[in-house]
Amino acid sequence: MNFAHEAILDDVPLTKRDMYYKDVPLFKSQATVDRLVDDLAATFELERADLNIRATSKGLICGTGLVIHLFGGEMIRVNDSEGSLIPAGESIENFEVESDISWVLVAVFQTLCRLQLACHPSLPGPGIIITGKGYPDVATRQLVKTLSDNLPLRVPILALVDGDAYGIDILSVYKHGSSSLRHEREKLAADRVQWLGIQMTELAGLEIDIDNLIPITKHDEKKAISMLQRPAAAMPTQWRKELTRMLHTRRKAEIEILSTAVAGRYPPGSPALLHYLLRKISYFIDRSV
Amino acid sequence: MSLAFLNALECTEPHADAIWDIAWTANDTAVSVSADGTVKQWDSTSGQISKSRPPHTLAIVSLSVSPDGRHALYNSLDGTTCLWDLQDDNILGQHASYDRAVEGAEPSWSVSLNPKGGTYAGTSGSGNVNIYSANPDSFGSRQLVLSSGRNKHGMDCKYSPDGSRIALATETGQVFIFELESGTLTSTYSTHAMAVRSLSWSADGQLLLTASEDKRLILHDVRSGPSGKPGSGAVATLTGHSSWVLSTDISPDGRLAVSGSADKTIKVWDLAARTAVSTIQDSGEVWAVAWRPKPSATGSAGAFVSGGEDGRVRWWRSAGAGS
Numbered sequence: 001m002n003f004a005h006e007a008i009l010d011d012v013p014l015t016k017r018d019m020y021y022k023d024v025p026l027f028k029s030q031a032t033v034d035r036l037v038d039d040l041a042a043t044f045e046l047e048r049a050d051l052n053i054r055a056t057s058k059g060l061i062c063g064t065g066l067v068i069h070l071f072g073g074e075m076i077r078v079n080d081s082e083g084s085l086i087p088a089g090e091s092i093e094n095f096e097v098e099s100d101i102s103w104v105l106v107a108v109f110q111t112l113c114r115l116q117l118a119c120h121p122s123l124p125g126p127g128i129i130i131t132g133k134g135y136p137d138v139a140t141r142q143l144v145k146t147l148s149d150n151l152p153l154r155v156p157i158l159a160l161v162d163g164d165a166y167g168i169d170i171l172s173v174y175k176h177g178s179s180s181l182r183h184e185r186e187k188l189a190a191d192r193v194q195w196l197g198i199q200m201t202e203l204a205g206l207e208i209d210i211d212n213l214i215p216i217t218k219h220d221e222k223k224a225i226s227m228l229q230r231p232a233a234a235m236p237t238q239w240r241k242e243l244t245r246m247l248h249t250r251r252k253a254e255i256e257i258l259s260t261a262v263a264g265r266y267p268p269g270s271p272a273l274l275h276y277l278l279r280k281i282s283y284f285i286d287r288s289v
Numbered sequence: 290m291s292l293a294f295l296n297a298l299e300c301t302e303p304h305a306d307a308i309w310d311i312a313w314t315a316n317d318t319a320v321s322v323s324a325d326g327t328v329k330q331w332d333s334t335s336g337q338i339s340k341s342r343p344p345h346t347l348a349i350v351s352l353s354v355s356p357d358g359r360h361a362l363y364n365s366l367d368g369t370t371c372l373w374d375l376q377d378d379n380i381l382g383q384h385a386s387y388d389r390a391v392e393g394a395e396p397s398w399s400v401s402l403n404p405k406g407g408t409y410a411g412t413s414g415s416g417n418v419n420i421y422s423a424n425p426d427s428f429g430s431r432q433l434v435l436s437s438g439r440n441k442h443g444m445d446c447k448y449s450p451d452g453s454r455i456a457l458a459t460e461t462g463q464v465f466i467f468e469l470e471s472g473t474l475t476s477t478y479s480t481h482a483m484a485v486r487s488l489s490w491s492a493d494g495q496l497l498l499t500a501s502e503d504k505r506l507i508l509h510d511v512r513s514g515p516s517g518k519p520g521s522g523a524v525a526t527l528t529g530h531s532s533w534v535l536s537t538d539i540s541p542d543g544r545l546a547v548s549g550s551a552d553k554t555i556k557v558w559d560l561a562a563r564t565a566v567s568t569i570q571d572s573g574e575v576w577a578v579a580w581r582p583k584p585s586a587t588g589s590a591g592a593f594v595s596g597g598e599d600g601r602v603r604w605w606r607s608a609g610a611g612s
Contacts, residue, residue, distance in 0.1 A: 250460060
């Protein structure tokens with residue numbers, strides 16, 4: 001609590017990572033710091049930013065058409081080749097949309113930036129790819145929320161997650177907010193986010209045999225059953241069906257499975273994942289118009 | 290040799306989602322359970338719903354009916370087990386098998402009603418078969434735990450027709466037979482290396498047919514020898530499906546077996562000849578098949594009911610003489 005107090009008095013922002021390192025023996029783990037900060041904020045009915053504690057960023061953004069201006073003059077020009085680290089929401093002064101962004105893809109792992117997807121000629125327009133690297137941190141969710149609140153409705157905001165309990169839970173964090181930050185949910189829930197894929201139920205259409213799917217683990221099973229108990233507002237019918245089918249077949253669909261799709265469908269040398277994304281992003285753009 | 294089966298009837302209104310288990314009762318009704326959370330009883334002459342349970346919040350994964358057709362036991366994805374009196378249309382018992390307040394509680398997956406009454410069995414995720422009271426005043430109280438010794442998810446369990454034994458099939462393909470009076474494991478069969486999704490006993494309890502994700506059905510001799518040694522095991526392998534075999538049932542006269550598969554077909558097999566004698570094309574995975582329990586008229590191969598991905602109950606009759 002002293003660190004937070006100092007941070008407010010001196011007006012020097014602190015990240016939770018910084019706090020952890022100030023007294024590792026006391027805190028013992030980053031997770032302890034994270035929990036304490038959230039508890040403090042909830043107790044005072046403040047937001048973490050009011051305590052002048054920033055989220056440590058791990059998310060990346062790549063693509064074209066967007067420049068992020070930070071307080072203090074610094075600027076991040078989002079580019080197509082390398083991901084830029086997503087800055088904490090509180091440090092962003094404004095966004096400059098340079099060209100007509102047609103789509104936003106929110107993904108779990110970063111190899112998408114290397115797929116040359118953002119300016120692909122097959123797509124109606126350029127887009128932005130945000131990588132949360134697993135469960136997204138607050139800065140990443142703030143960015144998705146900001147885009148969701150400000151981009152025109154014809155721009156679909158799509159999430160690519162594994163078709164398993166954890167993937168769907170990550171999707172839920174973006175769309176409905178996380179349960180541990182319940183008091184901040186309104187600010188971070190980006191309801192516009194849609195599930196692009198990958199779903200178990202679409203695999204037959206991609207000629208992927210059920211035998212190629214990975215068996216679920218006991219963790220998947222427990223997680224799925226617990227998620228199915230969530231209220232309807234936080235668990236749409238489509239997601240329930242996927243989780244139910246996963247539990248019944250005892251298989252899950254992970255993004256890597258796309259590489260087993262029938263090779264003849266795609267031009268030689270092109271990754272199945274790229275073509276899957278091109279097709280689905282185009283589909284969602286058409287639907288949003 | 291081939292036999293023709295005709296689609297004699299289709300239900301008047303489908304379930305909203307896939308049918309995952311089905312039964313043809315002694316009263317000539319059919320009962321189906323669905324991923325949509327509902328349980329329905331159908332008239333086998335008109336195809337109309339005669340009784341229906343209001344939808345459970347979660348999918349129903351398993352169904353077992355009593356030999357007299359009076360009771361239907363069903364279980365949901367999270368382990369809520371209910372006993373439905375089909376005649377009076379009321380619930381005689383409900384058991385939350387997942388309730389951790391009960392010591393040693395394990396959520397049930399597949400359930401089976403003891404044909405002699407009094408108890409029912411539920412498979413768990415740990416390789417046990419739990420035996421519970423089926424009596425309304427003590428419904429769900431656990432009486433016995435049968436342990437396979439393998440910590441694997443139990444896909445299906447079935448009481449033998451005389452109620453003396455119970456068979457368990459797991460997701461690694463092993464099949465275990467327990468004797469209920471002594472509570473002991475008497476036989477283990479490792480004929481499949483992939484999950485066994487469905488089991489069926491012959492009416493005389495001498496044979497057990499397994500349906501597996503390895504695309505095969507295997508007929509096992511499970512008689513106990515005079516010395517008490519367990520049956521010799523696999524006596525026939527039925528091949529022909531091109532994907533997982535999801536469900537199977539041996540006909541009341543023991544001559545035929547029916548199977549439903551993820552390859553979207555239903556096959557009828559001649560058990561003596563060990564070959565398929567009929568293949569019926571369906572529109573999606575066939576999750577559940579069951580023979581009419583009444584022995585068929587002479588010359589007829591009988592009738593069965595099927596349910597699958599499209600949520601429609603279908604009745605099939607042999608095209609042979611009479612039915």
